Each structure stands twice: as structure tokens, then as C-alpha cells.
Ligand code: SF4
């Protein structure tokens with residue numbers, strides 16, 4: 001049974017089984033997200049989609065909508081918490097945008113702009129993870145991974161190859177390539193795979209096309225991620 005809930009004071013209808021994020025989007029309201037993708041089941045790792053329901057923080061990508069609930073999303077408090085989550089992601093990896101070819105097309109960077117993140121706030125970890133340039137068409141920079149598992153899900157569930165996996169726990173968690181050598185070249189990964197284009201940040205990069213789009217014409221140059229995401233259904 002569907003119903004209606006209040007989203008930042010505005011009524012939003014939902015159908016049975018829809019999450020808060022899905023119903024809000026269907027009604028034209030953007031909720032920030034990094035690990036959620038319309039083509040895949042929710043993952044619940046990034047927490048950027050946090051909203052407040054009845055005074056409790058919940059992940060809107062995972063929580064089914066319920067009739068009469070009151071959801072707060074676009075408030076200074078929640079956006080401040082989202083900004084802190086972004087700041088944690090920025091310092092945990094090596095997200096040095098000026099030297100990253102995903103700049104301007106990166107969801108992490110675009111969300112940081114959208115949420116007015118103007119400092120790193122926390123001390124940088126400076127991880128020393130490898131770069132894998134073994135594959136003829138794709139380069140992997142593991143230092144930018146935000147562990148959204150989208151490449152893992154795409155490779156396993158769409159490409160039916162299982163090229164990627166997350167391993168390790170806590171701060172040691174990292175992305176690996178499923179080959180004995182650990183090299184992408186030693187898998188059956190192809191540049192036409194769904195997993196090749198799914199990464200929201202600058203880990204999985206096509207070779208020979210970097211910096212091809214001039215500044216001013218990149219995906220998030222002209223419009224904020226909230227409008228791009230809603231227009232393109234991302
Ligand atoms: S490589 Fe990209 S898509 Fe895969 S887990 Fe890391 S951030 Fe997500």
C-alpha cells in the first residue's frame with residue numbers, strides 16, 4: 001500500500017516498496033548520493049543520502065517510505081553532516097582534483113561544490129595504494145576509491161565477470177582486481193563493460209581520452225550535480 005509523506009514540508013506520494021530516495025526523486029526532489037545508482041539495488045555505504053525522520057538519522061536510499069512520515073533533507077544541519085562525510089572521503093583518499101582527469105565530471109567533487117565544502121577540515125591520510133596501468137585501454141588509480149562498490153556490482157551482476165572486489169576491513173578496506181597477479185590486464189575486463197563507466201570518481205579511467213573536454217564544458221561546469229542528476233535520471 002502506498003501513501004504520502006512530508007519531504008521538507010512538502011507532500012510526496014509513494015508506491016509500496018519505494019524508498020524515501022526513490023519517491024522523493026520521482027516527485028522532483030534531489031537527495032545527494034554517491035553509492036546509489038538507479039540501475040542497482042541500494043548499497044548504503046556512503047551515507048550522503050542521510051535524512052532525518054522523526055529525529056533519527058536514516059539512509060534514504062535504503063529506508064522504505066511509510067505513510068505520514070516527516071522527512072528532513074535539505075536543512076543546514078543535514079547538509080553540514082553531508083559536508084563532513086565528504087570531507088572524510090576527501091582526506092581518506094588522494095583526491096587532488098587539480099591533477100585528476102575526472103575533475104569536472106566527478107560526483108564527489110561536484111557534491112563538495114554543491115554543499116559548499118571549502119576546506120579539507122580533517123588531516124589527510126595520504127594513502128599509498130598502487131596505480132594499475134597494465135590494461136591497454138583502462139587505468140586504475142586505487143587512491144581515489146570511495147568504496148561505493150558500483151564497479152563490483154556492475155562487473156558481477158551486469159558484465160557477469162566479477163573483475164573487482166572490496167577486501168580488508170576498516171581503514172584497510174580497499175579495492176582489488178580479481179586476478180592472481182592483481183593486475184587488470186590479467187582479467188577479461190573490456191572497455192565496453194558496464195563497469196568501465198560506472199565509477200563516480202576518478203578510479204577507473206579510459207586511456208587516451210583524459211582532459212579531452214575543455215574547462216567550461218565538463219559535466220558539472222555549467223550546472224550543479226543536483227540539477228544534472230535529476231535531468232539525466234542519475
Ligand atoms: S573503483 Fe569507483 S566504482 Fe569501484 S568501488 Fe571504487 S569508487 Fe566505487
Ligand code: FES
Nearest residue numbers: 044046047049061
Ligand atoms: S546513497 Fe544512500 S548510503 Fe550511499
